Amino acid sequence: MVSKVKRLLIGRPMKSDELDHEKLSKFKALAVLSSDALSSVAYGTEQILIVLMVAGFSAVWYSIPISVAVLGLLAILILSYRQTIFAYPKGGGAYIVAKENLGVPVGLMAGGSLLVDYILTVAVSASAGTDALTSAFPFLHDYSVAIAITVILILTIINLRGVTEAASFIAIPVYLFVVSIFVLIISGVFKYATGDVHAAIPELGSAVSNISLFLLLKAFSSGCSALTGVEAVSNAIPNFKQPAEKNAAKTLVMMGLILGAMFIGISLLAYWYGVTPDPKVTVVSQISQSVFGRGFLYYAIQGVTALILFLAANTAYSAFPLLSFMLAKDKFMPHMFMVRGDRLGFSNGIIILGVLASVLVAAFHGDTGSLIPLYAVGVFIPFTLSQLGMMIHWYKTKPSAWIQRFVVNTIGMITTLSITLIFIFTKFSHIWMVFIFLPLVMLLFMRIHRHYVNTADQLRIQLDVDKPTIKGSTFLVPVSGITRVVLNSISYARSLSDNVVAVYIGFDEEEIQKMEQKWAEWNPGVRLIVLRSRYRSVVKPLIRFIETVEWKTASTDHITIVIPQFITKHWWQNILHNQSSLLIRTFLVNHKDIVITTVPYHLNK
Template identity: 35%
Template sequence: MSEKGRKGEGTEQGGSPTPSALLPRLDDEQLGVLRQVGHEWGRVTGDAELWRRALPVTPDVGSFPPPGEVGPTRFSRLVDIPVLKGQPPAIEFEEGEVPRRGRRARAAHRARRLVLGAPLRSSAIARERMSKRVALPVLSADALSSVAYGPEALLGILVLAGSAGLGYSLPIAGAIVVLMVAVGVSYRQTIRAYPHGGGSYLVASRNLGRLPGLMAAGGLMTDYVLTVAVSIASGVAAFSAAFPSLSRSPVPLGVLVILVLLAGNLRGVRQAGKMFAIPTYAFIVAMVVLLAVGLSQAAGRGFQPEPTPHLAVTQSVGLLLVMRAFASGSTAMTGIEAISNAVPAFKPVEWRNARTTLTWMIGLLITLFAGTIVLVHLTGVTPNPHEPLLSQVAHRTFGSGPLYIFVQLATAAVLLLAANTAYNDFPRVLFLLARDWYAPRVFLRFGDRLAFSNGIILLSVCALLIFVAFGGRTTSLIPLYAVGVFLAFTLSQAGMVLHWRRVREEHWRKSLIFNAVGGALSAVVFVTAGITKFAAGAWVAVLAIGAFVLVTTHIRRHYDAVGRALRLHPHAIELPARDVSAPALPAEGPAPRGGEGGGEDEREREREGESEAEECPEQVHHLSVVALAVLDLAGMRALAYAASLRQPVLALHVAPSDDEAARFRAYWAQWGDHLPLEVVVTPYRAIVAPLVDYVEALHRQRPDLTLTVILPEIVPRRRRYRILHSRIAARLRHSLRPLPKIVVTTIPFHV
């Protein structure tokens, strides 16, 4: 299918991914050219009604169920795609069939299917709506899990100044709590302004412009990569504290965990929110019990802090040290924006439930973070490279009994869940960038297991490199962390300030002040982290964000050039040869559909290979199906090619919504409706499977026909740009290969 779209389109409200970039709206100039092109087509193709009567099949093969009937099962977001209504069961075949090739290739194929599972050719992803009690643990895992390493990162800087430095832990923690409140209230205003979801990239792009939006996206992408690396490092450390025998191999263990997350996410088996809620609630319970028991023990001794061990002083207390500690401790705020990104995933009223859930998350985060700092102060524990700070506190409170093991297991589980959260958000940001033509189009589509496979693989590779390069040590990874996330916070809140100044809704001044305060405090943390931690590793994040902006702008320039090449021009349209008349009417009407009359016998003959026994040209009967996403030069060339064959032609458009279907039909009518058109509306968040299902339905009608599926294909002249364009034909060939007499061909359009 043709690829040209328009910036800002291609998602549901709030930027939720849809099967493909939505049909771009044609301006008045393009509509005029479309009508002019249609006039020229009418002069060479003759009566459109004759083309419809020449079809050897019935184009209307049924419909998919409406979106309201598509819902997730109890424990999975995957749903089966039934055949089109009115159709018999599809011909069965083994999708995991191993092609006839070399022994090593077959072994690799079987291993891949063992790990990733067979392709889900007949499945799709249904939207999952979450209640507040489910959304709280699912969307708060990243933020709440940061309690496991945020306080340790703060104290790890202050301990350089000995006991005098640790005395600053409470006031610095108080400042971080104020920052949490300010940013949390700011994101409440973001949810009110963007009730259909508004992440940092969307908010910054719409209010500040292209460059700030890309910088925010770069910060988010860096944050998600580090979320995986830091969460895995902290989780491995928590396991190692409970089971010391594992402490000798943290890097191999962490790499194994990342590979397991990669395989699990590539399988596409995303469990429902209720399953993900368990580890987060277990961590909340464990922390509440730890704080309650620890504070009650401190109350028994009159809240007198226990003495800390002797600490060597390597740096005096100063403004630089305090600011470094503040920036390090602020990493406990990562993940706060997750709820504002996921507003459409809530049950109605979405924005109100999202704001309530955000308030609960901020309250829990403040309670756990502040309580941990106070308990560390009272117990006198200090950062230890051989045991995580939280493990020391649990040891001091519970000893080595079952409650200590429970705290460590719950901590490790929520950290791993936080890492898995990045596997949801990282591919989504890539999808939004690809939708806006700043990332390769391959990040728009699902893999054969209905996951954003390319984004998942990229995230895993980046996280593995970072994790191994820094030895799987949380203390080494933390300096990279604050830069990206607080850059995204700052740009998002600055964008909200401009938003309120522009719309001036009720209470806009109060909202502007909240966002301005949140943005200013986030900017302070960003600048502080960038300066104080630059030599310690923050330069990696700064360099990564800069490179990200350069690469994405270069990609956008290429897509803009392709867009200009694909625009309709009256003197650049290819037409069929002069006086191309409609093909002759079929000798007989469409054969009975499968399951009627001789349908079973026909399918049996197909299995035996009798339907592919044509030996003479006159025995071959054709139908060309031209799959179109948009009406541009590439699409017009594909239509011209199909019509020039002087065989029956059927144009096909798969639309993810009724609105797009109506818009495509309107554009087709503007063109002149010279060839038969069928628009299939699919409620599924997949595009290839419904297309395959439709082609199979046509095949069942007339198994004797040779069906040729024709697709436009963008072919860049420079090889390095080819990765920027999708290869949907290969996926169709793979899915349709088991059916006889199906041909998939592409019409190249060189740019």
Template identity: 40%
Template structure:
């Protein structure tokens, strides 16, 4: 029978893949780069913009700080990339920062990293998609009113692509990523060449003045320092996603560690070149970008109606001849596309980390299993739901979302580098040969510098962004940490409770088995349940019905006698017309009467083919099961009857087992209360 949901599933994610096909999904470096590094590569599209956004609160007075802040970001990028190259060589199993910290600093510190990264992966999806939508609106400002639907649509598209599998998503995302790198390099190169020949491009916003916020244009001393640190913290968004490669080492082709380290180096070099070029071009072309458009003076329209083009959009228009040139639209297209696809870094990092945490019993076990396409489908769907909720809650606004960002990244950066220093200390204590000791010392220095640097940045980010919304990310990470600890305690408690301590006692059979078949009417489904229960040969067997309507009970008794059913029928009174309570009370009374006995309750159920039919059947059975399962010593057994709509109805060639002719005895036995029929 045609299954529409299954057909739609196959259309979206493709055919199911066998477990042994997992090796065919491993990635070469050319595909691993767009999959795992699209986030840090695309972050350069808004990192410079975020620096300018902070500095222009004082008008144009503090834009001279931009080159120094950008230099600090570049140095930090180099340090972090070199540090994580040590991680992929030392821990190639794919745990990344979580594995490093858990191994060297303990499980609790490892969970801090895990919680921080999970929160940051969610923010990566939200910020990347929102920024991509911003670039689309910069080219087509008529879409400004559809910001949230566009963002949610892109999340749904990314989810579908990733459910198809890592390799397929990499193939789809590789071309836009490489086009983005080429487009930015072309734009920066063209702009700097024009500048060298005295024809430097001028941004459209260069003609607008900036009104500083009250008192911000006279900042000095500590105030100026804090402003510069805040701008630096915002520029550090360029580093988000660097750790994803260390989490995804198992997805690389062999030699895994070397390929991952090479990909990290290429990613770092490309990101530094693009970020430096965009920043230099933004300064020389006098880009003015503010938090509130009403800070700008000389606008051609009312500030409330003015939509600021992004920094990249302004540069592309200045370099390539205006907002309607072909190359402008090309740059905007690939920038918007790669920003949306940058969320793919999180769609690979989040499910991998969640799978490892589930394997360690810190998250639900379902997150560890792979789906039809050998991707961690449950993790992908969980990420999509949470990120989509954030985009909807914050109206897909980059400025609002960015304050929740990067805190988790630098928490994991700092703790992982401290963990790596301890790792190299352990290596040196084990006394390797002189060459290995020299390499270990060199690596320890790199990681020590990384630890100190990222710790300073973490403090800066915490101070400058905490009151602007970063506290929400802190609270989310703390709640996630507590939840994971609770999940682990639950799994540990269950393992202890289920552990076998006395095999003989714990495998002992019950003294007797009391079988109960729940009956409402005497039809084929009931007769099958009675026959199935009898096949178990319980020590006692009875049918039980509830007297909700006296006429229905009378008809049932009459049929019972007419068909000569030899299994005793017990009728439970129900003055308040309830079904569940009388049955549960009777079953519990059976247990109290004979505590060493087991009670087996057989429930006939219909199997239907349509969801709406399920609403018409089995509701009483479902509620009964949910109550009986909490009663110790009671086994609940469903006996299905497939209706024709299920497509699997039983169609006997002559006569179905259990069908009844009038006057024919049925379902008789030779044990317990079940005696032979009088005429046998």
């Protein structure tokens, strides 16, 4: 039943040699890897306006120069990450760049920041999409958390079906969103140019009495949330068709051009139409209503905006599993993140991402405003480390024209470091938990790595010294009575060795006498050892006996515990029986270096 449901949800298993068919073309990669960055135009301008409104409506004109500054930063990041793509064509982005040029701890900081950011990407996208949906249909406002978690579940299932299938599903809504936003911008500009807009707005450059540099920097840092997701292309180079690095670089540039045009267009329309933030109606919703009214085009734009905000999470679903794979390959994350699933994707990474994002949405009650500061600072830390790492890379390798490349990354590093510091100083009350959580993530990475190193050291053998030791075998069979289960286990043990001993643990003398009498009558050719347990414990007397046998036979015999166990026909029937065999097995596995064998006997009624 479970297998059938799995096949229905994620499709047939794929062969390993089908992996090349899962590579992305530029057209599909732009949709999958740019959905996060492109969708941020739906809330980037809004985040700027929310901050500026503290100084009053007269301060909203500052949104234009701030948006231009954000565009400048976008251009720097696109140029910087384009260089990273060609320098590190195997992907990994900030994690690989920082690890190789700044050291492992700094690489882990970049990798940990990105992993946290990808979790936040899914949570923010689901929450922002829900906000867009509830703006058009206010009666859904009370169900925001349930809607967001449902969308995360759907996206998780879609991505478990494979990269190519997910890309095919996402491409149409993403490009539909891009077209609809450009239709909105062109229509809005035309309506403004023809004098059909009569909003009372402050003039550019007009004096604002209570504005401060601190407020402007805070607004700028908020607007930089529109740049999240820019690094995803450099992380996911292995997902591109060959030549992977050239296709990735072209995709990155195209994403930057589209994002820049849409962002500045929405900012200009918001200013010209006198739009102010409203907790229940998004800025894009207000612009759409001003341009088209509450007609078909308004609901169409709201629909595709909600859809793209939901699908923006897919950028994280593409990048998180790949980054987890690279960290796991370096022994900083569990090896399960290296395993490809039935559809050749890193299924464990996809599932874990969905679960953690759902927990985050529930914890923050789907409040996008509370999540975005965490989301943005989680991006700008690896932005900065990546640029610094690339500066060191160019200085060490000194390829042709390295000075120009060094200058580009230097400008990028200084800019992103400035944004990071602005975030820290202006939004510390929102992001302080990052400075607790990120060191804990790095500590977890180091502990995992230490475990893998210690395990390898203990398991490693010297090929010219360590040889198999040939010993005899002593088989101990714990029994609770004379049944077909015991018969089955003793038969198995005797087929391997003549040195077999049955062990019975009795709680009172009457039971012990009956067992000894029945055993003598049965006479299976195996000696019965009776252990008396005054405190009705099964495990402790058995352990003491095993230790005694170990002490006597350690140099001559391997000790094997043969555990009889019957398997019920239906799962619920297990509840009706004591699971002493499982208890014994669990305890022995965790405490003794001996062989443990379970001999099952299946009931058919």
